[in-house]
Amino acid sequence: MYGKSLRALSISTVVAMALALSLVFFYAPLEAEQGFLQKIFYVHVPLSIVALCGFVIGALLAIQHLRTRDPRWDMRSYVAIHMSLIFAVGALITGSIWAKGSWGHWWVWNEPTLVSFLIVFLLYATYQPLRFAIEDPERQARYASVFAITAGAFVPLNFIAVRLSTAYVHPRVLGSTSNLPAPMALTFVVSLLAMALLYATLCKYELTAKHTRAQVRALRRRLLGDAEEARGGRARSAAPSLPPSATIGPRTSPRTAL
Amino acid sequence: MRSTVAALLRKELLVELRTLESVPGMSLFAVTTFVVFHFALNRSTVEGDLGAGILWVTLLFAAILGINRLFVADAEEGGFDGFLLAPVERTAMLVAKALTLLAYLVVLELVAIPAFALLLLGPPLGHALPGLIGVLALGDLGVAVIGTLVAALAVRTRARDLLGPLLGLPLFVPIVIGGARATSPLLTGAHNAAPAARWLLTLGLYDLVFGLIAYALFDFLLED
Numbered sequence: 001m002y003g004k005s006l007r008a009l010s011i012s013t014v015v016a017m018a019l020a021l022s023l024v025f026f027y028a029p030l031e032a033e034q035g036f037l038q039k040i041f042y043v044h045v046p047l048s049i050v051a052l053c054g055f056v057i058g059a060l061l062a063i064q065h066l067r068t069r070d071p072r073w074d075m076r077s078y079v080a081i082h083m084s085l086i087f088a089v090g091a092l093i094t095g096s097i098w099a100k101g102s103w104g105h106w107w108v109w110n111e112p113t114l115v116s117f118l119i120v121f122l123l124y125a126t127y128q129p130l131r132f133a134i135e136d137p138e139r140q141a142r143y144a145s146v147f148a149i150t151a152g153a154f155v156p157l158n159f160i161a162v163r164l165s166t167a168y169v170h171p172r173v174l175g176s177t178s179n180l181p182a183p184m185a186l187t188f189v190v191s192l193l194a195m196a197l198l199y200a201t202l203c204k205y206e207l208t209a210k211h212t213r214a215q216v217r218a219l220r221r222r223l224l225g226d227a228e229e230a231r232g233g234r235a236r237s238a239a240p241s242l243p244p245s246a247t248i249g250p251r252t253s254p255r256t257a258l
Numbered sequence: 259m260r261s262t263v264a265a266l267l268r269k270e271l272l273v274e275l276r277t278l279e280s281v282p283g284m285s286l287f288a289v290t291t292f293v294v295f296h297f298a299l300n301r302s303t304v305e306g307d308l309g310a311g312i313l314w315v316t317l318l319f320a321a322i323l324g325i326n327r328l329f330v331a332d333a334e335e336g337g338f339d340g341f342l343l344a345p346v347e348r349t350a351m352l353v354a355k356a357l358t359l360l361a362y363l364v365v366l367e368l369v370a371i372p373a374f375a376l377l378l379l380g381p382p383l384g385h386a387l388p389g390l391i392g393v394l395a396l397g398d399l400g401v402a403v404i405g406t407l408v409a410a411l412a413v414r415t416r417a418r419d420l421l422g423p424l425l426g427l428p429l430f431v432p433i434v435i436g437g438a439r440a441t442s443p444l445l446t447g448a449h450n451a452a453p454a455a456r457w458l459l460t461l462g463l464y465d466l467v468f469g470l471i472a473y474a475l476f477d478f479l480l481e482d
Contacts, residue, residue, distance in 0.1 A: 066478055123428035126421065133415035139482060143411055146475045147425070150407065153471050154429060161432035161460060165439060 006204055013201045016194035020187070028187040037101040042187055044094035046195035047087050048117060052155060054084030054199060055124060059152020062145035074141040075240045077148050079206045081127055082239075083199060088121045116162035123151050131238040141240055214242040262346040266354030271361065273331065280324045281365050288320040288370040292377045303380030310441035313374055314434050317367065318401070318427075324362045325405040326422045328355060329413040342480060352406060352476040360402040367394055381447025389444050389453045396461040397437040400468060404429050407472040410479045429468075436461040 024042045031038035058081035065073035095117070099108045109115060130147055134140040180188065274280060295312050296302065304312060332338050341351055371390070375383045383390070405426060412422040440453035440461070 119428050119431050123425070126424045126428075129417065130411070130415065130421055130425065133417045133421060135416075136482075139414070142478055142481065143415075146478050147411060149475060150429075150471055153467065157464060157467060158432055161435050161464070164456065164460060165435045 006201075006208060009197070009201045009204055013194070013197040016190070016197050020191040020194040023187040023190055028184050029181070031184075034102055037098070040094055040098045040101070042191040044091060044098055045188070046192040047094060048091040048113075049192060050195045050199045051084045051087035051091055052117075052120070053196075054080050054087065055120065055155050056152050058084065059149050062148035062152070065141065065145045066149075071137075071141060071240060071242055074145060075210060075242060076207065077145060078131075078240050079203050079210070081124060081148060083203050083206065085121075085124055085127070087199065088117070088124070091117065092121060112163040112165070113159070116159045119158055119162070120151075120155055123154060127151070128238040131240075137240065144240075210239070211242065217241075259347050259350055262350035263353045263357070266341075266350060267357050270354060270358040274358070274362075280327050281362050284320040284323050284362065284366045285369040287323055288316050288366060289373045289377075291316045291319065292370075292374055296378060302378075304378050304445075305380040306446045307438075307442045309374075309379055309445040310438040312378065313370075313441060313445075314397075314438045316374075317363075317370060317397075318430055318434065320366055320370065321359075321363060321401050321405060322423050322426060324359060324366075325409045325426060326412075326419055328359060328406065328409040330418075333413045338480065348477045348480050349473060351480065352410075352472060355409075356402045356406045356472075359405050360398055363398040363401060367398070379445060381445065383445075385449060386444035386451050389451065390441065392458065393437055393440045393444075393453050393461070396458060396465060397433050400433045400461060400465040401430065403465065403468050403472050404433075407468075407476065410476065432464050433461065436464065 020042070024039055028039070028042070030036060058077045061073050061077035061080055065071075065077055092114075095114050096106050099111065099114070100106045107114075127144065127147060131140050131144050134143055292312070295304075295316070299308075332341070342348075371383075371394075408422055408426040408429065412418045412425060415421055436457045440457035443451045444453060
């Protein structure tokens with residue numbers, strides 16, 4: 001029941017990605033100053049936007065977790081932040097390549113968006129060490145949620161502070177879609193959509209995998225008994241795992257649950 | 259609420275006065291760091307941007323020493339348990355701890371600022387002092403609030419000495435931006451130097467927002 005819409009989501013992601021890439025390479029015009037290099041914009045900016053939105057979504061899910069105390073919300077918050085971290089690494093790398101190509105340096109301090117992105121990334125990089133350092137799963141979830149909410153609020157604040165601090169040496173190339181010519185704007189919107197779909201699909205895959213693993217463990221425990229299951233020994237991990245009661249109901253037999 | 263905070267604050271300050279665990283160490287650290295900066299930069303005087311940067315980095319790292327120790331006694335000697343057994347509002351602990359940290363920072367600066375002026379600063383500080391006090395007050399407020407939240411997050415983890423600074427430093431970046439930018443015109447020796455209003459505003463807003471966040475979230479850190 002958990003992976004139900006997975007196939008539809010995967011197919012639409014593949015289609016959207018293919019469409020976005022073909023628009024990038026065959027439809028969008030070459031930019032006058034930067035030429036072919038500017039095409040990285042259609043990967044870099046959607047990656048960063050999706051990563052930042054993912055961090056904020058992680059914070060909203062964490063609020064839900066603190067309200068309901070349901071470990072499933074914590075798992076969703078974890079997956080959202082985990083996936084955003086991966087996207088953020090991609091955004092930093094593509095941003096660095098773009099900076100090297102257009103300004104000649106791998107890192108540029110007077111590009112406020114890039115700098116604030118790095119600070120946000122450094123903060124979120126402590127999310128998993130924090131989880132890993134707390135053994136009790138309930139407290140781990142609670143503390144992680146407190147961190148996720150604090151950091152989620154920090155994201156926009158930090159962007160404002162860093163932007164204030166930077167004098168614009170370089171013109172802001174493409175801050176919003178409003179100053180883009182129409183074909184570029186269309187390509188950008190499709191790329192953003194494709195990237196958001198990719199994020200959603202990957203999150204869904206991770207959630208399904210975690211849920212299935214918890215289900216398998218619960219079934220094993222039911223078949224083999226607690227002692228046998230405990231012998232396997234669970235490695236300590238930063239990732240949350242659902243308690244057996246959250247995956248299969250106490251009254252269903254293993255056969256119906258499967 | 260007010261009497262709880264007063265009682266907790268009294269206890270904190272009494273413990274610090276009797277053990278002298280944090281403040282002397284923080285102050286000594288700051289002075290030593292100025293000496294290290296003198297040799298690392300190979301300069302006998304600094305001013306402007308460079309001076310503001312050195313001052314803020316030193317104060318921040320000294321503050322982190324205090325933040326790391328802020329809740330250790332409560333976690334190890336059962337202070338949390340005792341507090342949770344008492345029928346009082348839990349937010350009182352946040353307020354009391356933040357005020358304690360603020361007091362530590364004020365004492366730290368009473369030592370560190372004269373030492374900085376004496377050891378490193380080129381231009382005289384005299385007429386820039388009121389502006390500097392204003393900037394430091396706003397910065398300290400933010401450091402105290404965020405530091406308390408981060409210390410409470412990190413104290414009951416296995417790697418607390420590592421996690422506290424790792425969590426705290428990125429959160430302090432906007433304070434450093436605001437604080438250092440507002441301080442640098444004060445350290446140039448100009449006669450009519452004043453901190454720019456927009457940096458004070460940034461610091462104030464940041465303090466306010468994080469005050470609210472800490473107020474909303476602190477209770478969840480104390481639940482067991």
